[in-house]
Amino acid sequence: MATKTTIDQLEKQVGDTVTLQGWVYNSRASGKIIFIILRDGTGRCQCVIEKDENTESFFADVKKLAQESALALTGVVSKEERATGGFELKVTDATIVHAAGDYPITPKPHGIEFLMKHRHLWFRSQRQWHILRVRATVIDQIRRFFNDNGFLLMDTPLFAPAAGEGAQTLFQVDYFGDPVFLAQTGQLYLEAACMAHRKVYCFGPTFRAEKSKTRRHLTEFWMVEPEIAFASLSDVIDLSEDLLCSIVDRVLRDHLDDLEALDRNIDELHAIKKPFHRITYTEAADLLRGSKAKALLERDLVEKNARVEELNALIEELDATTKAQGVKQWKKDKAIAEVIDRREERSELEEQIRNIPHHMELAANFEWGSDLGGSDETIISRLHDRPVAVTHYPKRVKAFYMREDRTNDDVVECVDVLAPQGFGEIIGGSAREEDYDRLLRRIGEEKLDRNDYEWYLDLRRFGSVPHGGFGLGVERTVAWICNLKHIRETIPYPRMMGKFYP
C-alpha cells in the first residue's frame, strides 16, 4: 500500500512507493511515454508513465487529460536531474479524479486583462504561487513580531462614523439608514487602546476610494498599525526599522527559492539593515534641489536612451527571427514572446524618458511647503541603498492629529519610510498631538466637526501622554520584497478602481 505524500516531502522518500494527488500543470506525450508535470500545491514534480502491462489500463485515458485535470498518481520516487524540481515519480498506478475541460490559461503569454478576469485560476500559475507564499509569510512575521514584542492585538472597527483623515476618499455604506464609512485606518481607535494596554496593534483590511489607477494603489488593502504610549517620534522610527528588518530576515530565511524564482536581487535585500537613513523633509527638499538629484536624472536619461537603442536593435533582430524561413516554430514562439516583452519595456522607457525633464523641473524647483510627489520620493529613495525615513513635514500637508514640533510650529513630528530601489512609501507614521489645546486648534484649522472627535479629545483630558505609531501597507511591502512591478499581484483578489470581479 503506497503512502500518500506531497511534493515538498519527496526528498525524504527516494526509493519509496508513494501516491501524489494534484493537477496537471503540463503534459507531453509520445506513443509510449507520457511526462506529466504535476502540481499539488506544495510544488511541482515530473511524473513519467511508460506504456507497459502495469499502466496499459489507464495509459490512453491519462494521455488525453487536459491541463489542470486532477489525478492521483502512485509510483516510485527517484532523484532525477533532468526533471524540474530534481525528483521524478515513475508511475505504476493512476486514478483520474476529474478530467478538466478546456483550461483558459495556457503555458503561453497572456494579456493582463485576461489574467485579471481569470484571477481565480491565475494564482495556480507558478509566478503567482511564489508571490502569494511570500505574502503569507510577510503577514505571519508581522503578527509574530508584534506578539513577541509585547504588543496586544486590538481589533478596530471597519464601520466608522467619521473620517480618519480626509473624507473624500471614503467608501460610504448604508448602515440601517445612517451613512457610515468603511475604515481607512484604525489609528484613532488604537490611540485610545494604547492608553489601556500601552503597546497595541491592529491588522486588517482597509478601504480607500481614491480614484487612482496606478501600480501602487488598491481600493482594498491590508495594513498593520502599531501604537505605543509614552513614545517619541524616534521610538516610532526605531520600531519601523525593527519591523521591516524582521520581515526581510524572515523572508530571506524561509523563501530564498521563491525569491529566486521571482528573479529578486537577494543582495539588495541582505543590505536591509539597521539603522535606516533618517533625513528631515527640509533636508529632502535640499537633496531634490541639489546636484546629486540632477546628476541622477541626467544619468537616467542617458542610460534609458541607450537602453532604448539596444531594444530597438534587439526587437529588429527578433522580428527577423520570427519571419525567417526554416526556423523551428518553438524558436519563433520564444522570439514573439520576447518581442512583446521588449516592446512593453521600450514603451515604458519612452514614457519615463518623456517624464524625466518634468521630474527634473519638479525636483529643481521644489518649494518648501508642498508635499513630496511620487517622482520626488523615487529620487530620494534611489539616492539611498537602504530604506529612508523622511521626517518633519510641513504641518499643512499632514493630518490634524500629528504632533507639532515644539521647536518649529511649521512642521509636525511625522515619518514616511520609503523603500529602496524607488518603490516609494511603505510606512507612514507620527507622534500624535497629546496637548488638548493644540489638538483642538488643529481640528478647527482643518475645519473638522468637533462633535465627531469628542471621544478622541477625551484621551487628552484623562492622563494624556506622548504617544505614536505608524501604518505599514502589506501589499506595497510584498511588492518591494518580491520586486514586482504592480501591486495587483500581491493579493489573492485585488480590488482596484472599477474592478471587483472575481
Next chain:
RNA sequence: UCCCCGAUAGCUCAAUUGGUAGAGCGAGCGGCUGUUAACCGCUAGGUCGUAGGUUCGAAUCCUACUCGGGGAGCCA
C-alpha cells in the same frame, strides 16, 4: 478629473500602409520511448470593440462612445 497608448479567432499577435482576414498556441483526430512552453501531419474556429462618416472599395483614414493598459493628482 486630466494626459498618453491600445482593442482583429478561446489566447498571444500578423495583415506588404486603402484592394479576397493569416500564423502559432489552445481544442479535435492521427503519429512518435526521455520530454523540459516537446515535436510532425490533418480538421474546425472571425459581425476586425460599438455607432456614424469619407471612398468604387475600410481591420486600415476621420468623429463620437464603450472597455482596457500606463501615468499625473492623492495615498500605504
